[in-house]
Amino acid sequence: AQSVTQPDIHITVSEGASLELRCNYSYGATPYLFWYVQSPGQGLQLLLKYFSGDTLVQGIKGFEAEFKRSQSSFNLRKPSVHWSDAAEYFCAVGASISGYSTLTFGKGTMLLVSP
Amino acid sequence: KAGVTQTPRYLIKTRGQQVTLSCSPISGHRSVSWYQQTPGQGLQFLFEYFSETQRNKGNFPGRFSGRQFSNSRSEMNVSTLELGDSALYLCASSFGRDEQYFGPGTRLTVT
Numbered sequence: 001a002q003s004v005t006q007p008d009i010h011i012t013v014s015e016g017a018s019l020e021l022r023c024n025y026s027y028g029a030t031p032y033l034f035w036y037v038q039s040p041g042q043g044l045q046l047l048l049k050y051f052s053g054d055t056l057v058q059g060i061k062g063f064e065a066e067f068k069r070s071q072s073s074f075n076l077r078k079p080s081v082h083w084s085d086a087a088e089y090f091c092a093v094g095a096s097i098s099g100y101s102t103l104t105f106g107k108g109t110m111l112l113v114s115p
Numbered sequence: 116k117a118g119v120t121q122t123p124r125y126l127i128k129t130r131g132q133q134v135t136l137s138c139s140p141i142s143g144h145r146s147v148s149w150y151q152q153t154p155g156q157g158l159q160f161l162f163e164y165f166s167e168t169q170r171n172k173g174n175f176p177g178r179f180s181g182r183q184f185s186n187s188r189s190e191m192n193v194s195t196l197e198l199g200d201s202a203l204y205l206c207a208s209s210f211g212r213d214e215q216y217f218g219p220g221t222r223l224t225v226t
Contacts, residue, residue: 034214036217041222042219042220043119043205043217043218043219043220044205044207044217045217046214046215046216049214090158092158102148102160102163102171102173103148103150103158103160103215104160105150105157105158106157107157108157108158
């Protein structure tokens with residue numbers, strides 16, 4: 001069974017500083033990987049996805065993520081954080097056999113942005 | 116194109132009652148998935164429907180059930196509510212085997 005680990009429960013970053021959120025997955029086959037963001041009281045918004053091909057994927061709002069098979073990681077990055085980026089971020093893996101309609105999520109990382 | 120809509124947005128029920136939540140997917144999306152989100156357990160997959168058939172099911176008791184209609188709209192039902200069922204219930208739709216788009220959720224509080 002697949003699993004996702006997000007080691008950091010909370011991260012505080014100064015506005016304008018760079019950001020990296022860590023995600024490690026466990027899956028026996030080729031994973032399909034996603035990053036979602038959730039603002040308080042809201043649903044999840046897809047930031048980016050990795051299915052195959054180029055291991056560096058670009059997403060919305062200036063985010064990018066790099067798939068590293070050797071490290072089973074899919075870390076999310078942003079070069080300069082804005083106060084509006086404060087939210088909870090979820091990494092998820094979809095099963096490539098049964099399709100992407102079943103996602104396994106990590107516990108999430110809460111991003112706090114300080115002035 | 117309109118996004119995924121969920122009704123109601125907020126709901127308060129008493130232990131032992133039952134509840135039905137509704138989800139309307141993005142037009143053209145045939146797959147609808149349901150997730151439960153709680154502070155302790157995080158996001159957990161409940162079930163997925165495709166063309167009116169339950170295709171996948173998570174590890175939840177039989178009190179949790181769902182269905183999908185011919186227009187792809189979906190409902191989930193929880194019977195004999197327990198305090199632990201208090202959660203944000205999220206619905207997501209996808210087109211075939213594509214990424215999932217989430218609705219705003221229904222906040223269920225069981226007292």
